[in-house]
Amino acid sequence: MLEIKNLHVRIAEDETEILKGLDLTVKAGEVAAIMGPNGAGKSTLSYVLAGKEDYEVTEGEILFNGENILDMEVDERAASGVFLAFQYPMEIPGVATMNFLKAAMNAQRKARDEAEYTTPEFIKKVKAASADLSIDFNMLKRALNVGFSGGEKKRAEILQMALLEPTLCVLDETDSGLDIDALKIVSDGVNALRDPERAFLVITHYQRLLDHIVPDTVHVLYNGRIIKTGDKSLALHLEENGYADIIAAAA
């Protein structure tokens, strides 16, 4: 489903190279965890997948269902099924969450030549999905993420994911800033979306999240490249021993 080949990426502004020949394959239905120390390039990878313009791809390609998404605009990638759950969701004053959700859902449906949701259909969907995530429906009448707590913001991200039904979900440190109860709610929300047709890229610092969202594969990202790939036991190994031995072995 996702095939990243020899990806080199630098920050557009100062040309610092962050990703230095990253290779990664994620199959449909797979949950792939990306772990790595600070500064390894984890967030850069998530932003490049979504299409943030602050980064420049100098080499390599990202194939999503066989198509090179580097040729696609940010909104086209989203409509084709790529979803990034942000580490720090933006607060957008003045844009009511409900209006935003409707605009996003219908924009994607339109891009895929599907009929737009009517207001009753839309409200029904949002009510059901927000109940699953223990989100107070009244919160969605407020401006997007404005005044939401850290946990509410992350739940709102998962709500968007549930409503937009992407096929590739990139979770950028979704566990950061969550207490144990919120972590459980968010993880349950993610697990409910696991599907043979849907892949997940779960970026995290901590094994803790992977107790809840159990990965099929674990990849260690260090200095812009994947230096080791394994199954869920690799995450446990990292939790106990840190990155040092794996980094040393790869050097």
Added chain:
Amino acid sequence: MQKTQAEEALGMELPTRRVESFHYTDLRTMLREIPDNASGSTGGNYAPLVDTHLLSFNDGKLADDQVLPKGVTLSTDVAKATSSDINDAIVGMNAVTSGDAISLVIEGNATMEKPLGLGHFSSNESRNACYHKVLIKAGSEAQVISRHTSKDGVASLANTVTEIELEKDAVANWFVIQQESISANRLARINVSLAENAKLNLFILNAGGKLVRQEVKVDVAGEGAHVDIKGVNLIGDDAHIDVTTVLDHNVPNTTANELFRNVVAGNGHGVFQGQIKVAQIAQKTDAQMACNTLLLTDDGDFSAKPELEIFADDVLCAHGATVTDIDDDHLFYLRARGIKEKTARGLLIKAFVDEVVEEIGVSEELEEAFIGIIDSWLDKNA
């Protein structure tokens, strides 16, 4: 300095940028030539935005079909105000330009169900000047929509001077809706005086015009009085839109809140001058002012000049002015959810100005009407 055609026609000197209050709007240079006095409409009349008790002024002339509610008294036996102070040039021009003067006395809540409309329309390339003197009696509340329009493409020059006196405990909900043609010029002054516990809620929407200057001077003269001014300036094409406000706090314990949101597109030039003066005896004044601008183009600009002049020592006064482009991170967030760039930009610009309209707290009908004006401007310009 040789007189310009405009100065000859008006018989008065016009302010240049050397007059401080006209520093960003050099009236003499921008209005070197002005059209003749209006001599009646040449087609077209004022078309209202919403249902009001309407007084319409076509090319400065009051139409005689008005039906006013009980509690509102109209008089046409009124002399215009005048001034020879160069800072009051708009008042001076009003006095020497043809156009009707009226006075209104408002008692009770006569205009709360259905607002009073002061509708202005210019039909041709001429100049007209209306003068409105409004007294809101003690404990009364008035809702007034003063709207300014012109025929598409005409280079009219309209001038409106409005004097509003609020007696004790009176409330004015006053809306200035400016939708002149992009070829039309408009100069306006609103003077307000507030007695004890009176409240002024003023909303200004500028969504048209070529050269527009809206001055607001408020004399906060009664303890417990409150001034709320909110505004949206939509500045596109070659428009030059200037809003200049002066709040004079002359007694203790008064409050003021001023918020403007501006959008600059095309070759638009925007100006906001906000002065807050607090006299030495005006202790416990609480006055806040903010002016935020979205600059969507490299060809436009916005000048903001907040000014605090405070002689009392126990006051809360603050001002802030920002000029920004659309936040790239906001845009990215919306686009990452599949919303097309143009739509996403539109959502963000609209949110920026709609917030102000939502805060003024008006009827759903008025809010929709104001947002409708903003939407159609944004469709064309942003």
